[in-house]
Amino acid sequence: MTNDETQSKDVSTLTTSGRLTNYNNAIKSGLEKGISFTKLMDQLINTANPDELVSAATQLAGFRLNSDFVTFPHQYSNADYYLLFMSRLLELHDQGKQVILHSVPHREELSQQLTSLGDRGSFDFIMENNEGGGVFYEEQASGQRLFYLNLEKHMMRFNSHALTQLFIIDYRGDVPEQTIKTALQVLIDFGTYLKRDYGFSVDFNILDTANAQIYPVKDAQLSAEIVDKLFVSAAENGYMLQNTDRGRGAVLQLPDDVVVTVFDNQKDGTPEWAIAVNDPNQAVSWFDVILRYEFMRNWYLNNLGQLEIKSDPLMFT
Amino acid sequence: MENQENVHTTEPSDNNLNTVIANKLSYLQALQTAIQNQDDRKVYELLDQQRYDQEIRNNSEAQPTANAQLVADSHAELSHYLSEKLIDYLGHTYPFFYYDEFALGQFHIYFGNWWDRRLFGSLDVLNVAFNFDSDEFNKLQQTFELARSGKRLNSDKIDEISAESEQLQDLIDQQDERDAKKAALRSQMKENSQKSTMPWDSGKVKEERQQLIDQLSDLADEDERALNSNKTIKENDDRILALSKENTIMEYEKQSVEGTFGDFNKFQAHNQSLYVDYLNSLFGAGVKSND
Numbered sequence: 070m071t072n073d074e075t076q077s078k079d080v081s082t083l084t085t086s087g088r089l090t091n092y093n094n095a096i097k098s099g100l101e102k103g104i105s106f107t108k109l110m111d112q113l114i115n116t117a118n119p120d121e122l123v124s125a126a127t128q129l130a131g132f133r134l135n136s137d138f139v140t141f142p143h144q145y146s147n148a149d150y151y152l153l154f155m156s157r158l159l160e161l162h163d164q165g166k167q168v169i170l171h172s173v174p175h176r177e178e179l180s181q182q183l184t185s186l187g188d189r190g191s192f193d194f195i196m197e198n199n200e201g202g203g204v205f206y207e208e209q210a211s212g213q214r215l216f217y218l219n220l221e222k223h224m225m226r227f228n229s230h231a232l233t234q235l236f237i238i239d240y241r242g243d244v245p246e247q248t249i250k251t252a253l254q255v256l257i258d259f260g261t262y263l264k265r266d267y268g269f270s271v272d273f274n275i276l277d278t279a280n281a282q283i284y285p286v287k288d289a290q291l292s293a294e295i296v297d298k299l300f301v302s303a304a305e306n307g308y309m310l311q312n313t314d315r316g317r318g319a320v321l322q323l324p325d326d327v328v329v330t331v332f333d334n335q336k337d338g339t340p341e342w343a344i345a346v347n348d349p350n351q352a353v354s355w356f357d358v359i360l361r362y363e364f365m366r367n368w369y370l371n372n373l374g375q376l377e378i379k380s381d382p383l384m385f386t
Numbered sequence: 387m388e389n390q391e392n393v394h395t396t397e398p399s400d401n402n403l404n405t406v407i408a409n410k411l412s413y414l415q416a417l418q419t420a421i422q423n424q425d426d427r428k429v430y431e432l433l434d435q436q437r438y439d440q441e442i443r444n445n446s447e448a449q450p451t452a453n454a455q456l457v458a459d460s461h462a463e464l465s466h467y468l469s470e471k472l473i474d475y476l477g478h479t480y481p482f483f484y485y486d487e488f489a490l491g492q493f494h495i496y497f498g499n500w501w502d503r504r505l506f507g508s509l510d511v512l513n514v515a516f517n518f519d520s521d522e523f524n525k526l527q528q529t530f531e532l533a534r535s536g537k538r539l540n541s542d543k544i545d546e547i548s549a550e551s552e553q554l555q556d557l558i559d560q561q562d563e564r565d566a567k568k569a570a571l572r573s574q575m576k577e578n579s580q581k582s583t584m585p586w587d588s589g590k591v592k593e594e595r596q597q598l599i600d601q602l603s604d605l606a607d608e609d610e611r612a613l614n615s616n617k618t619i620k621e622n623d624d625r626i627l628a629l630s631k632e633n634t635i636m637e638y639e640k641q642s643v644e645g646t647f648g649d650f651n652k653f654q655a656h657n658q659s660l661y662v663d664y665l666n667s668l669f670g671a672g673v674k675s676n677d
Binding site: 294298310319 | 499500501502503624627628630631634637638
């Protein structure tokens with residue numbers, strides 16, 4: 070006998086009161102689920118404790134509110150709790166004003182704006198397609214996924230492609246440099262808090278300002294012609310691209326002691342061309358360089374096929 | 387020994403041989419002392435007495451001395467030793483040259499420290515001379531000559547290639563225009579074929595038809611060229627890049643020479659008098675006294 074047959078036989082043999090008890094219990098457990106949901110919501114909305122905050126968000130991210138006997142017609146999508154979490158975490162660090170959470174009228178749906186960008190961008194989280202349990206932070210109009218977040222696995226990964234497409238290609242023309250920097254700083258801060266408060270593994274990618282950060286480019290065997298192009302355009306802009314002292318590569322000295330190196334960061338004899346940005350305060354990223362210097366930006370964008378900084382291939386292909 | 391009686395000798399003067407060997411010993415001794423004292427000037431004098439006498443002492447009757455041969459098989463080591471001070475000196479007088487000791491005592495000269503700087507020749511340490519690569523040197527000379535008429539080395543070539551690319555781009559851009567023309571010509575062809583075929587008209591109709599066919603085939607040729615244009619434009623871009631890069635390098639080299647020597651002729655003059663200038667700079671400089 071299969072289980073199904075056993076169960077149906079059991080149900081059919083139940084007395085009326087037995088059935089009612091079962092029904093009542095199912096409703097109770099459905100309602101209890103609702104109650105625990107509201108408690109988690111309370112926690113997510115009100116707690117001032119970072120640990121309680123992330124715990125509520127993590128549970129809500131995978132919460133199934135409906136049960137067989139109790140369904141709730143008005144529900145936010147799981148991804149919306151990430152937006153709420155993000156706002157709250159920034160708020161706990163006195164950065165709450167940097168984002169604006171919008172709720173869509175007559176519907177349970179949230180979206181977010183970065184305060185400095187205003188109407189220029191509307192952001193939300195969307196669930197990963199596979200069973201990974203993570204979400205992508207996406208600009209709704211362009212579909213650019215700026216970073217990946219997984220509360221369960223404690224990880225965050227920025228996406229160089231999307232950051233370049235949205236902020237350098239789409240926005241750079243008519244959004245002032247400082248506005249772009251302010252907007253991105255919110256995302257960087259969010260990542261920093263995840264790292265500091267919860268020990269997340271965060272890859273800031275092209276936004277990373279640490280001198281130790283090496284940005285590998287898409288074409289590991291970068292052709293010398295690409296570097297030649299930078300050499301020529303740097304010269305036209307009054308900068309001299311120099312040879313590196315060691316190994317194969319080139320160095321560009323920019324104002325404020327910012328030094329950009331394009332070099333073969335060889336590993337066991339296998340070429341791996343990469344870019345590095347060094348500055349005394351460790352405050353400048355590759356993104357900052359292409360945001361500020363037009364000739365660097367043009368060089369990067371014109372040769373994106375070879376130069377695009379690699380992102381974590383597990384989330385971004 | 388038994389054989390001794392049979393040996394024919396030409397009055398070997400023990401004294402003479404002694405003198406010869408003593409002379410060699412004293413030469414080597416002097417060389418060793420000079421090196422111990424880091425008296426490079428003296429080392430150069432010992433290595434080529436004749437040149438030293440001629441160029442430093444202005445003694446035109448100087449004779450070559452054979453003793454320098456004694457260290458002929460130690461040139462690599464001597465060159466390595468002498469390079470230290472020489473390169474130090476050159477670092478000040480020719481700040482744009484960089485040296486790479488690719489083998490003991492052998493140095494490549496690189497011009498500048500910019501990206502893909504050129505291998506410009508080699509440094510002859512023992513003779514205090516640059517051996518410039520003649521192609522590279524000529525390019526630099528040409529750059530200076532062209533600069534007088536406000537031109538850069540590859541400007542003409544770049545202009546020429548750019549013009550070709552522009553033409554090809556036009557050809558690509560005019561595709562729609564050509565398509566429209568072709569459509570018009572084809573409908574004319576159709577009209578033409580429906581025209582009266584009366585014998586007195588047939589010559590004219592034929593002629594008209596041939597004209598249309600010719601025009602269509604001209605357009606097809608242009609289409610064909612447009613199709614290949616993208617490839618050519620890409621190749622031209624690569625050529626322009628290589629030429630622009632060379633222009634940039636030549637400009638840096640020219641600026642370096644100007645910044646240090648003022649102009650090309652003075653640079654040349656300095657190259658010619660390098661031996662004299664360098665050895666004179668060594669007089670009284672940095673010689674360790676013998677304890």
